[in-house]
Amino acid sequence: GAVVSQHPSWVICKSGTSVKIECRSLDFQATTMFWYRQFPKQSLMLMATSNEGSKATYEQGVEKDKFLINHASLTLSTLTVTSAHPEDSSFYICSAAHPLLAEFVSYEQYFGPGTRLTVT
Amino acid sequence: QKEVEQDPGPLSVPEGAIVSLNCTYSNSAFQYFMWYRQYSRKGPELLMYTYSSGNKEDGRFTAQVDKSSKYISLFIRDSQPSDSATYLCASSSYNTDKLIFGTGTRLQVFP
Numbered sequence: 479g480a481v482v483s484q485h486p487s488w489v490i491c492k493s494g495t496s497v498k499i500e501c502r503s504l505d506f507q508a509t510t511m512f513w514y515r516q517f518p519k520q521s522l523m524l525m526a527t528s529n530e531g532s533k534a535t536y537e538q539g540v541e542k543d544k545f546l547i548n549h550a551s552l553t554l555s556t557l558t559v560t561s562a563h564p565e566d567s568s569f570y571i572c573s574a575a576h577p578l579l580a581e582f583v584s585y586e587q588y589f590g591p592g593t594r595l596t597v598t
Numbered sequence: 599q600k601e602v603e604q605d606p607g608p609l610s611v612p613e614g615a616i617v618s619l620n621c622t623y624s625n626s627a628f629q630y631f632m633w634y635r636q637y638s639r640k641g642p643e644l645l646m647y648t649y650s651s652g653n654k655e656d657g658r659f660t661a662q663v664d665k666s667s668k669y670i671s672l673f674i675r676d677s678q679p680s681d682s683a684t685y686l687c688a689s690s691s692y693n694t695d696k697l698i699f700g701t702g703t704r705l706q707v708f709p
Contacts, residue, residue, distance in 0.1 A: 482641070519606060521686070521699040522642070571641050587697060589634075589641035 480506050480576045484590035491562055491597055499557045499593045501572030507552035508574035512587060513545070516569040528555045562597040569594050601625050602689055604700030613709050617674040621687035621700045624668065628689040628698075631663050633672045636684045636702065645685075646672070677707045 481504040491497050501511055509530050514522040526536045526547050534547035544566075546558040555574075559566055573587040604621045611617055619633075630649055634642035646661040648654045654661045662671040670687050684702040 484641075519701070521602075521604075521701040522697075523699075524696060527696075569639075573641075586644065586647075589643070591641045592639065594639065 480574070480586075480588040482572065482574045482588050482590040484572055484593050486593060487591060488594045489596070491595070493563055493597055494561055496558055496560045497562055497595060499559075499570055499572075499595075501555045501557070501574070501590050503553045503574040503576075503588075506574070506576055508555075508576065509552060510575040511549060511555040512573045512575070513547060513555075513557050514571045514573070516571060516592075518569075522571060525557075559595065562595070564597045567595055567597045600700075601628075601698045602687060602700040604687055605703055606701050608704040608706055610706045610708065611677055613677060613679060613707055615677050615707070617677050617681070617705060617707075619672040619674075619685050619687075619703050619705070621670040622668055623670065623689050623698075625689070625691065625698075626668075627691040629692050630690045631661070631670050632688045632690075632697065633659075633661055634686040634688060634699075636686060638683075642686055674705075677705075679707050679709055682706045 483502045485500045511528045513525045516522050525540045526534045528534045528547045528549040530549045536542045549555040571592040573589045576586050602623045632647040633645045635645050636642045648661050648663050651663050651665045658675045660673040684704045686702040687700045688697040690697050
């Protein structure tokens with residue numbers, strides 16, 4: 479099956495610093511990757527859609543200057559949380575669209591294991 | 599009103615029980631319906647997906663969609679302790695990239 483990795487799995491940073499999270503599709507090429515945020519006991523909220531070689535599309539209410547997304551290759555997308563604050567502490571999950579396994583949609587989303595960010 | 603509603607639980611059942619997990623949705627344009635399983639501190643794993651109304655069975659799991667009532671169900675037969683996880687339903691409409699998730703139902707199967 480399609481495998482997606484994330485690094486790091488867990489990070490603690492001080493308020494005001496920036497943190498970069500990597501999302502990699504290990505055994506397939508993903509032209510589209512998605513970044514989600516999940517608070518405890520809450521649903522996954524889509525933050526942005528990342529397309530290789532173009533600018534990310536952000537959901538309403540997501541600050542694009544704070545959450546920088548780069549999709550430099552077909553297997554790597556990065557999310558940088560800039561000037562992090564304690565309220566940015568959350569579980570960040572990426573997914574990669576696999577175009578070949580779906581029956582009736584153009585792709586399926588395979589999720590990474592998530593990155594837990596704690597800002598002190 | 600959230601587009602996809604799901605009872606957060608927790609739902610606790612004995613091993614071997616039949617489990618029924620449910621979601622409702624409000625967007626009539628939704629055509630695709632998925633169920634994901636998420637273990638603690640892990641990313642979601644796709645379990646099953648269905649298109650429009652109807653049933654789909656895969657081993658101990660059955661997904662059911664009733665578009666007339668906007669109701670989505672996942673049934674787990676002969677539940678096992680290893681099924682203990684959070685189950686998320688998700689929906690999307692035709693030709694869209696976005697999945698809309700429910701809040702997830704936490705299931706615990708005790709031996």
